[in-house]
Amino acid sequence: MSTTPTIILIKDTRLAGVDTTRDVQNVFEKCLKEAGIESHVQAVRAADMGVYERGVVVKLLPQNVFYGNVKDEDVSLIVNKTLKKGELVEHLALRNLPSQVRVVLRNCGVINPESMEEYIQEKGYEGLRKCLLHLTPAQVIDEMKKSGLRGRGGAGFPTWMKWNLARSSVAEQKYVICNGDEGDPGAYMDRSVLEGDPHSVIEGMIIAGYAIGASKGFFYIRAEYPLAVERIHLAIKQAYEGGFLGQNILGTKFSFDLDVRLGAGAFVCGEETALMASIEGKRGTPRPRPPFPTQAGLWEKPTIINNVETLANVPVIFQRGGDWFSAIGTEKSKGTKVFAITGKVKNSGLVEIPMGITMREIVYGIGGGAADGKKVLAVQTGGPSGGVIPESHFDTPVSYEHLQELGSIMGSGGMIVMDEDDCMIDIVKFYLGFCVEESCGKCAPCRIGGYQMLKLLEKISEGNGTDQDVASIKRIAKAMQKASLCALGQTAPNPVLSTLRYFEDEYKQHIGDKKCRAGKCGKLLQYRIMPDKCKKCRLCQLKCPSNAVVGDKEKGYEVVQAKCVKCGVCYEVCKFEAVERI
């Protein structure tokens, strides 16, 4: 037995039934006493062990032994075998659990983000040292190629290729930009990295600068992230003081300066050409490519724009080698990906998983399934540019290629879980509404197409849709995809198209039956008072804003459909569940 006292974490992970955690804890305590080691071992009830539906789960620390489906009679076995003799109880051991792998988030929650010393203790700036002192820029790019890292901002363009293009462009001045204009609804991993580990992004940028021959870099961060901006400013100051930024870095001939620019909150400024326009002080609108930024970018100079998460991967690649990195993930999608998993899921937050594990493992294994024990219907990935993946496709591995095959995209990594209470038309209206709101208006397909498509969706959700409308939506979608100037317009129809692909029935229900399964499309609902449940308290009548509830204490009450504005107040206020929504 080790000299450190052991703690036994216990948790009943069954979602249904009586929680037996406390009983197992009692059995453990009794057993530890009998074995005479109660002063050395503590049995503690845990709040969450990150595994679900594995019966009673027990974890021994510091031994790091994990047991599942533990019954009362197994307790003495664990105490006598594992605790006293250090042997594993084979049939209880939990192996191959869906586990997070922390590469990008390696320091998040571990180090103090306001201390450069702690970053250096965690091998920070070692990758930069290796690049500057031992590798030529061409070798740096070779190592990046070996790693197979692809852009984490959405499109998944190979990072080494982007760097190589910029390197081969000849110019006196080149630039590196970190795109921290994270705007997808539900995605916030970039914020977390900037707030939790700012130096790793800075290190990534300096290495990128060295590789392409740039002497100047810009952080473009949205102003809505004040803490991230504050910590980046502090980290840049520390990096200058530590000799990692400025003239002759680490005694070499390489010099690099970093500055911060704040985005004012326009979604389109996350698009690279609009972002550069914004840094230049112009109106943030995209321009046609080519020329690509690697040829003529910021102030017409060769520029690379990498996402926060991409850059945070770079220092690790040089610390541990491109081969180490490429061993994680699938054939074409290397490394890990951070997802912000939100919506109707039990454990919302950030998860970092190796590429290639399934959506099911993420949603159920790590996310813990739907909150409130409901059924998960689908997951939306990639924000307004992505699509909806139905539950039936959850066994698909998560990688750039597989998500694209399903009609969605990896995107920046937002993952919104939807359950049976969500209406697909309603969700799509939200995403498309977002794109219409954020469209810069420069090109007609995006400005007009998005608006018209939204009008058609609204028409369907109000029960006035026809089959012709669906055909029109498809036609507009195609035009937007083909003719929009930038990715915002090109990808805006994706949520619509993917729901048409997987949830066509819902469109048919709204159009043909004038029904909304989830009860989200207010105009399609009818409120009715059930006479057998009604206690005639009159609350609904008092609260109804349009005097649609008529009747009296003798005869009972009813909703006059012609007057009803479908606000749902009667449904919400009724204490006896006597109002039904159909």
Next chain:
Amino acid sequence: MNKSAKEGRGHPADDGRGVIKVGMSSCGIAAGAGEVFEALTKEAKGRGLNLEIKKCGCVGSCYAEPLVEVRLPCLPTVLYSRVNKEIALRILDEHIVNKRLLNDLIIDLPMKR
């Protein structure tokens, strides 16, 4: 080289001094980590405890914020979830002083670094 920080969760601190880390990214602060940090700093001083109390970023379990990691030389390191001012004081009295871990608050997620 700070070895304790490298070894990760589940292992004890090895430099003799206890460390408490409070997740202070936007998500933690929104859930009340600022108050927890203040209470821990003030009360640890008031109790004369030799502790290092510091900020860290978000470990990712945003649903369980504020998160507080406790690393003592004599016990495996654990992470407490949904900590408020009151729980923070219990951590000081029960975990730090009496070396008894608190029930129903620890989260421990499978994670490779």
